[in-house]
Amino acid sequence: MSADTLATAKPAVELEGITKRFPGVVANHDIRITVEPGTVHAIVGENGAGKSTLMKILYGMQKPDEGTIRINGAEVSFRTPSDAIGVGIGMVHQHFMLADNLTVLENVILGAEPKKVGMLDTASARRRITELAESHGLRVDPDKLVEDLGVGDRQRVEILKVLYRGARILILDEPTAVLVPQEVEELFQNLRELKADGLTVIFISHKLDEVLGIADAITVIRRGTTVASVDPREVTARQLAELMVGSELPTPETRESTVTDVVTLRVAQVTMEADGYHAAADPAKLREEGKRLLLDDVSFEIHRGEILGIAGVEGNGQSELIEAIMGIRPAHGSIELDGQDISQWSTLKRRESGIGYIPEDRHRQGLLLEASLWENRVLGHQTRKPARSGIWINRRASKADTERIVKDYDVRTPGVDTLALALSGGNQQKLIVGREMSGEPRFLIAAHPTRGVDVGAQAAIWDHLRNARAAGLAVLLISADLDELIGLSDTLQVIYRGRLVAALDPSDITPDRLGGYMTGAIAGTEET
């Protein structure tokens, strides 16, 4: 427990025995957290550990099945977020909820507009915002359009919005996920000032070094329950990580190298403009003109039996790189599969030629949620056996092959006719992994393959990746989980602002140093 508590003050937030069940799943189980007022309290845990559910409960978006919530000593029961706002809780969501075409001021007062004889009272709103901004060190120009603001500024607007509604307890859900390092430092400065003003901040994250840098107290959540409350001055990142993942956690070690010297995928000078593809554009010239590039001269090779890991803070070009390789979005440069130039091929042809793809967002790109499992097995394999039979879909063979995936990949489902949405995230992901491994792919893109899945599924997916690698598959692994990257990859590249800035050997790199490259704090000395 935090050491610097004031003996007399009542805890700002006290959660006791919070349990939340979803059909067949326990998302939160007996959660106990005490947050002292005027502190930054971090809640850490892996993706899928139940942090988001907990925050939704605390913000009134979901009702707990069991347990009590006490705010400043008084027991409360929230039915909607307005109830939570009413007692002074404010939430800054991971994805900003701002209207781009309104000014900062308009965004802040939206939904809580001050009125004077029925008219919008902009003057008093402006006064209040300036006052809040100054007293908390949140500098923003209230008359700027939100669409002209950078990510860091937008986040400050979100915080202002919450403060404007009178919040004294702020929940920040993964606030640093979208920020570059300088912005993270600025955010932390803002948080320290808020703390100095007596506000309480609940900071949700899974980035350990950041948590250690800002938090006064840390609560660790694992598999839906609180496993420890620790003092950040007394733990190391390593210890915290162990608490987060638990000792039973399978480590993604693949030390025995299966890398051959046959190049499966060669990506050369892939460049992508931010403002749409122009076939005639010359990448070198674009660079000279200072055009914003989402991918800038990306080149790498992946050999048979090799896993190449791409590390990077999300939004530095990973999605664009995947889209370029899959042929979903046009880019300059060349992409070769087994010596064949595929850069002009359609997505379908690329898939047919043996590229598998585990998408980063399985609900958006990987599944037809309202279709059965066997139909999801067909997805992406419409033109190949066993799904295809002339112009027809071979339903019987597809179902049989889905049974195989269900069995081999341990997908827990009542049957192959069940709709995909009825499965838990981990089982959906196992189905996708099984599907993408079908048809003997030569090259696999695995984007965040274990995001939001439970530990058991994670271990299984890692096993499958390792086995496929041993069988000669070339894998491009993109992940936010540094342990996964370091443990699985044979080679590591770091992507930062659309460029590959460093090539590293995963056998002698620590998460700390990798983080340094990812955030641009260490310049790429080992650049290729």
Place this chain on the structure above:
Amino acid sequence: MPAGLNRALLTVAGAVVAIVLAVAISSVAITAAGASPLDAFAAFFDFGATPRAVSNGIAAFLNRAVPLFIAGLAVAVGFRMNLFNIGVEGQYRLAAIVAAYVGSTFEAPAPIQIAVIIVVAAAVGGLYALIPAVMKVTRGVNEVIATIMLNYVAINIASYLVRGPFAGQRAAGQLTTTTPQLPESAMFPNLNFLFEGFGLLPPTRGGGLWGFLIVAIVLGVVIWVVLERTRFGFNVKASGLNGPAALASGVNPKTMVIAAMVLSGAIAGLIGLPEILGDKGAFNSNFTAGLGFLGIAVALLGRNKPVGIAVAALLFAFLDRAQGPLQIANVPPSVITIIQGVTVLLVVVANEVTTRLALRLEERRAAQQLSSKTPVEVAA
């Protein structure tokens, strides 16, 4: 497959509730219009006093259902992909006049003559639907706006053609302009023998029971097979359920937009043929209008599935047939439109509710079956 059966039962239950509610709401409207709901509903089931009138009533009912069914199919093919082909109206009218004209320019044995007319109609409808498809694919023009605008273009071209280039001989004393009369070999044989099979008198009005009913049934089966069993149908379904996932799986969204739109237009091209080949033998200025728009309602009501669309088309036709009896019963026939409108609205609402309910049940069922053997899992 009990899961599928569950879903189907829920759907039917939802539709029944919606129709009962629609009848209740319509009763209020009829009462407000100063008529008796009981008289009105009696009129719907009043097929006539004499056996001949009953036969004619049944034939008129089925004849009305055929074009509605085809129109519903045309709209549904687009809807399946979240593509709103509002242009069915224009597509079928343009197709009808061109097919009627082309058919009148030559004479061949009946099967060939009819086949040519059908192919021409489908081609014209498909080509006319290609315009908004190309606009959407190349320039991102919203197909709703493009097809609505193209409806006006098509309707006016059709009325120009029937008066000008495609005009035929106008019989003395006739006020309507018309295309040249089709040769006898183009007329689709009627199905009046069915009535005799049921011991009824054959219908006499409007060309009897149109033989195009057979074509419509075959078309319905073919569309079902295409949508439910082929790769193309799978791609349509995938694109409709989740565009980004379809794209990532290698489905080319542009090709799909063009294919679905042209298929929709080609089906739409056939909407006018039952009337031309079964009764009128020409496209004239009295040609039945509005079937394309009704097709939207029919497709919505039928949940974009051929069987559902058939039921919806029969329901609409059943209501439409009562025009005459309602007037005789002193009920304003516009109550038909009220009932149709209310039914569509309520069924759409019911569909939404039952879909959600079905999905929720499915989730719960899966969770229950697994809860015994699954370790505690965690939702993000």
